[in-house]
Amino acid sequence: MIGAIIGDIVGSRFEWDNHRSKDFEILTYKCFFTDDSVMSLAICDALMNCKRDYRDLGDQAVKSMQVIGRHYPNCGYGERFYKWMYSDTPEPYNSFGNGAAMRVSACGYVANSIEEARLLSHKVTAVTHNHPEGIKGAEATAVAVYLARSGKNILEIRDYVDKHYYPMNFSLDGIRETYQFNETCQETVPQALVAFFESSNFEDAIRNAVSIGGESDTLAAITGGVAEAYYGVPTHIRKHALTFLDERLLRILLEFENLYPAKMEKIHSLGSVSIKEESVGAKIKTGGREEMIQSAMDAADKALKNSTLEPEETTSQKLFSHLFEACNILRGPINQDEYKSYVTPILFFKRLSDVYDEETQAALEESGGDEEFASFPENHRFIIPDGCHWQDVREVSENVGVAIVKAMNGIERANPDTLNGVFSSFDDANWTDKNKLSDERLKDLIEHMSEIKVGNKNYSSDVMGDSYEYLIKKFADLSKKNAGEFYTPRSIVKLMVKILDPKPGETVYDPACGTGGMLIEAIRNVHDDKSTYGRIFGQEKNLATSAIARMNLFLHGARDFQVKQGDTLKSPLFIHRGELQTFDCVIANPPFSLKAWGADQFASDIYGRNLWGSPSDSSADFAWLQHMVKSMDKKNGRCAVVLPQGVLFHGGREGEIRKQLIESDKLECVITLVSGLFYSTGVSACILILNNNKVQEHKGKVCLIDASKIYTAQRAQNIMTERDVEEVYNLFKNYDSVIEKSKVVSIENIKQKEYTLSVNSYIEKAPIETICPQEVKKAFLAALDEVVKAEKNFKSLLVEGGYISE
Template sequence: MTTMSPKRITQRELESYLWGAAVLLRGLIDAGDYKQYIFPLVFLKRLSDVYDEEHAAALEVYGDEELADLPENHRFAIPDGAHWADLRKVTSNVGTELKAAMRTIESANPDALTGVFGDGEWTNKDLLPDSTLSDLIEHFSTKTLSVANLPEDELGQGYEYLIKKFADDSGHSAQEFYTNRTLVHLMTMMLQPEPGESVYDPTCGTGGMLISTVAELKRQGREWRNVRLYGQELNYGTSAIAKMNLFLHGIADGHIAHGDTLAKPAFLDARGRLRTFDVILANPPYSIKTWNRAAFTNDPYGRNMWGVPPQGRADYAFFQHIAMSLDPHTGRAAILFPHGVLFRREEAALREALVKSDLLEAVLGLGAGLFYNSPMEAVVIILRASKPAERQGKVLFINGVNEVAREQAQSFLRDTHQTKILGAYQSFTGDAGFATVAAFDQIKERGYNLAIPLYVSNTTAVAGTVAETVDAALSKWREAADTADAAIDDVLALLRQEVAK
């Protein structure tokens, strides 16, 4: 067994230790795939070290090796031959032995760890030669990842560090698994998760949004162990990381499913209907085109209650899935979308149905750069299944485009930005140039267009002229949209003529 060390690992040491493994992989595999190999190894090392820690504690109590190995003294089982110490002895076909150990541990812990190590190509020696895997194993052997040395919170922060570093390194694939954490924190505070509630993310990536709800309760010094977390993720390797991430954060009631949320939602009730949740945090993939629109037209779960989105944009399919997944009494959601969902013409009927459902509580526009490696501006949509009486028939619009900081090419929200936005949301009142409460009649007058500039003006117009300013903006927007549509029609007509020739 690994020798237990009493040395507490600092955050800086942890980050250096974790990134050191990535350096060993440089030049062998694409940076976007680092996570597929480093996370499982860290997890396997952590499991082995925590098992040893539990064994040592039980041995001190019972004074007997066999009693110390009883299942009741451990959170999980590590079968013979699958411990980290066993793998350090392997000199050939290292990938084969690693894969076998991982599968053995998964099989021995079917409730908690099924599929947790993902599907990396461990046996591909062209990709990962024995020498590289042995170097990785020895690198990770330099520290003991026990709970005493590295509490769950701190190891979880290490995971967050690696996720961001991988995003830095891979660039193009960053949005698959990284969402700006300062924005996630704001979304979480807006929803105010409570102890004992259920939290759901239909496109959960590595589970960062789910964990943010637990982190917020911890920050407040409130009970967090009874929060129930549910997530579904299309990418198998990423869903495996989400499972590890929840486990390493000490989440006892975590449920991560692999699969396509639109095609086959994983969480259903006893009658086969969509399960509902208290809190939903989501950053769905944007405007995907390859989705089964025909199946959604006859959706067995009733997720087309507002209508069927266009084939080229599945945003409102995810939107409706989330709306249907809200607990009818306590449900609230914060969803990160592109601004287009607020005004695109082809979704006008869907948008009107959204407003009329009275689920829409707030629309928050944010500044550029909060999407990783993208200048795109973000919008957060807040839904609430049961609005307070004073908010019914109304929507709060917040223009937070200037509430963003940028340092070292990274955009983020400072505490002051979060406090200002959160205050506007909680007070649900107007603030000239920053926030406006709009009644349904006002939204109807604007053709159910939810573009934030139509409601929140940056001008300091005197009373009586605001409506004129908004009407002018709406007129200009419609004129520009009509001009763009006409130009597209002209281009298409020319192309048809060329084809006809």
């Protein structure tokens, strides 16, 4: 909450003396709190004192604003609000002033959903500003705070505001010279939010808000509330700002932060990092002003001292943020579904150039500065031809798109065995269309990416790879309609790899590898990277996605891997001596229920993959399964595959194939998952685990695991946490029957149920406690008697009070 108050205090000295620049001293003796701070804290007070279901929040807001506000009669209230505040019968007065938005930040901190943020905002706003524009301005602010606090990226917040509230089609530079003082929501809230959207940290956001002029204190208060929720507040600014508040306001702030802990911001070389779950107020004492100030200062210092960040994790997140910000440069002419086609290759181009520079520098140091020696191919993992380096493109001022394409094509041609197609696969990226991407916009993109080096010395392969996986996931978030085609939630991948447990020296194959996430997790599982060289294999039908997989593996430090592009079911590309190549570990999340996949060709498959029959052309699920079974090493092959749960019980051709699968005794485990884990489909999924070399105790048996209740619910999508993954893995590892969770059944048991694998039909349920009808009737009559007595008592009280007559 202190973010809104800091914005108000910083902007106070510029309200009537606008400063259209970001260059000013942030907090000085000339600063002071205004009605923005007083009313923001009054809403905090109302939220703390209303009922838990918020049904009386409106009345409490009136009370808090009047009681607290009257202590500060000269702090800058508008004329109509001033009269309302001193009225004995305060009524809303149809205002659309920005006073509605400047006081609602606390609603965004308290809310547990967007819907609740809207509800709370409406309740504290409609008591005065009941005009639709007043309601909208306050709601936009509260929702932005909620989204920022909930971990949404700045671009996602901007897009949400643009879609639901105000068009975000302007920049601060575009309005700075013409923007004038305006007290309406519609001419204040959009500008304040853009000040946040164009910021790089909390202080920068406040400076942005002040720099456009207008009603500086309110603009900065709105901006500051959102900026704190997103970045946190630097400790030194927080400590200074606390000294501007008197005892009454300070107590409200600290009591609110004890309930809803503040965020702290730390500035690193890469930018701003917010420390989550770090409360700077949870142990602050309340009492006299001096005691509270000292306690708050000590708590802030302690939080700063004790904040321990995982350096690589923080670096990955910051690198991801920088990469994702490139999307902000492209937004407008480039649809968000296309971001990956531009940001992915430009990142890879930069990484190749920076790694090449590192290798050149190492060769120069080794040779005593011999440039000819440093250019020898044996000193580099790949070749970057003359004119195709990042720096060559950076120096171009005209036809920048042509220069980018020339450089990327040149690198591909110079490295046909390793990098062929990694750039040209993104055929929907039109770098040379100036109507879509002007030279100026591309220069902005190049300069943005030039701000950081992404070589091996700057980022380990794990850090680079993780940040890129964050980016892939974010692309999936933005494009859920086709995200499931290339992104499998990491928790599911970890579970599958953990169960297969690939060992050093074993081969791993994914016939529908998407962006390579399963292959990367398999490499992680082995630990010894060198043992995976030459043992990682993948095939992907989509051209651009196969290129992303190769880049992803490369960025994770993988070497000597093979990812091929093509339709696996129609044309498998890993062939050895005319037969399908086999592998120790086969893992995949193939597209669910793929139609028109080539059933006729599969029916007479030359590789014998139709060993149990050919499914119909309406669903390829069992075709994928049989391809993977045929790809398993005969002695040591294991397989983990994600499929829709229909494969467990469908009849017809699928039923016959399932029967033969079960009788083959290759099926080791079935895990059913909760719906909503995967993008782009509401279909419930399951994981099938197969093994050509079952341990003796598992032979003739199948472990059925119901993991449909082992998940963590979130607003937009269900997830599996590490704890959830560990629980399911332990059920598999223990291979035992657990009431409500798992059941080990024999093949004979399954045969008796006509080969269905519907997990719930096997798992033993916990006994339901039953109560005899006489006890139920007795409890009901007793409760009815209590109701009658209570009604009589209530009626007598109403009569006694004169509210009703006998």
